[in-house]
Amino acid sequence: MVLFIPPPPPLEQHLFLPPPDRDDPRGPALVLREQSGSAHRVEPGMASLSVGQHLSHKRGSGRSAAVERRNLLTVCRFSVKTLLDRSCFETIDDSSPEFVNFVSILEHILSHRLKGHTTWFGYESPRSFWDYIKAACSKVPHNCIRSIESMENVRSSRAKGRAWIRVALMEKRLSEYISVALKDFKTTRRFYEDGAVILGEEAGTLADTLIGLNTIDFSFCLKGDGLDGSCLAVIDYTPYLKFTQSADSISSDEEEMRTLGSSGSESSTPDKTATAASIFTEQSNLVSKCKRFEQKYRVALEQKGYLEELVRLREAQLSEAVSHNKALQQTLADTHLSHTLEKQQLEFIILELQNQL
Template structure:
């Protein structure tokens, strides 16, 4: 049992290794096809973000750069996923006049995947994609630190990738780095339909018809008991039938696989469409909520402005009242009343070029009466008037 388990483990490892090799070869082959289709399309029209050939090329390049990329181990021992931008940022820092800092300083690029997609577009506009990839492949220590065994970037095929990308330098690109194509949440999906062949010429149709005729004729020949056939001829006919059936079965399986792939692609597009519709609904709802909140805030601010205006009016009235009170207090001071007594009764009192009001005249008259009463009382005091007794008793006084 132990030997059987070891054998199964070895078989699984070999199968995984073969699948990894097939995956690498397929990605590199599809990359060459995408570069070729991109060059062919650029001869007839300009290439932008909406071009399907460019979208497919970028998706293939992202898959190649992310193939068997190691995760980042945190302080707690957990492994978090990485993006190919982390590798490019570390491996391409020595490239002269690189655009790493400018990509890092972009405010609208927050996720690592979005920065990596922006980097691809910038280096394509600079026509230096192959130069960056070649420089990154020379840093073996950084490659070992970021990629696992069996990755495309660690294999010999990576040099062929850099040579393949040289052809892209002949295309003039112009991109906008503020579009939905740079969204880091959208996965990169490769469309294999442009590279599938569905050619069926007249020769293949005639050969299929001939095979069907031979099948029918062989069946009719074998069904007729009148014709004599040897055992060798029967054996050869049976072998021919078996080989033809195998060819038909192989064609049927190939067609069935292509049908399954197209159905999966349709399901994926439908899922992406439903996700985009739900995202659009969420954005519309958030826009309505923001409009409602802004309307409420505007009404609150208008109400606050009205309250502040009322408070300002009341404050101005209070200031006027306080000014009147301070004027009345200054008029109540004794020094001010004395100065009013010293003035002649026929003169008019002017204060800052204005005549006095009747109320102030009455107030001044009452104040002068109070002051005159105080002055008479002070004259009757012993400090100001001398009594006759004191005059008689004072020495040196001789009556007349």
């Protein structure tokens, strides 16, 4: 004989509003009562306060993520410009400060809000952006992923990611890799959390920014120990925070110098003061003109390199489209020929059947 003991009834919660207590200045309160008879008093303003704090925290975290994305993409654009400027005067290698800073910025962008790897035991282990690149860029034609995986001196995942950046720059295909990875949205969502740079709307500008690097001939040695490192490299923001004096400010300084020159000491003669002021003004004008010409030259050089690379990319796309079109036309011709032969065979069979009848 089996004795069946029914389970205890579940606790049922009832939310009711008791009549207001006239002696209580706080007014009515919500009472949460369970079946056991215990009651908890909840003030009416506490619920709205907690909801307001939650919404405020959510808005603050969203703003912080947006500022992080904007900062990283902006400093990446500045870093690419400094690399283009430096490449006009010297060769870029591993020891160049501009390149070291650019690689640090790109690592931070690709590692921003990267999800960890969850094990069978529920623990989350950190992962590198190389895992994402390996999964998202596997469909890139003639990619370098397999060759990097087979490197003997590059063992850690972070070192392989850094080696991939250098190889992609030497191949002039870094922008292509990033563009293909961003198009694989399913894989990107699997590797990154909400608010990541890679998942943002501004991520499309990253590939466009990196196109300009294809005009630089990079040369790196992948056999050294510089690729190893257990943490992200630190970004140096100081090269991008330099103060540039505007033309209006320069003219204001010139006016101040002329005023100071006119009210100089009694020992200085008016002719000497006027001569010194004119020389200073002329020198300042020449310096400002030289800076403007240098800036225009650099902008024109950057535009030239960007347009040349864009033309090369469009020519490659056009050549690929032409070859694809030729292949489709050949397939269409072969299909038409096979259909014609099949039609003739069917007509011959029909004639034979008619003759037999």
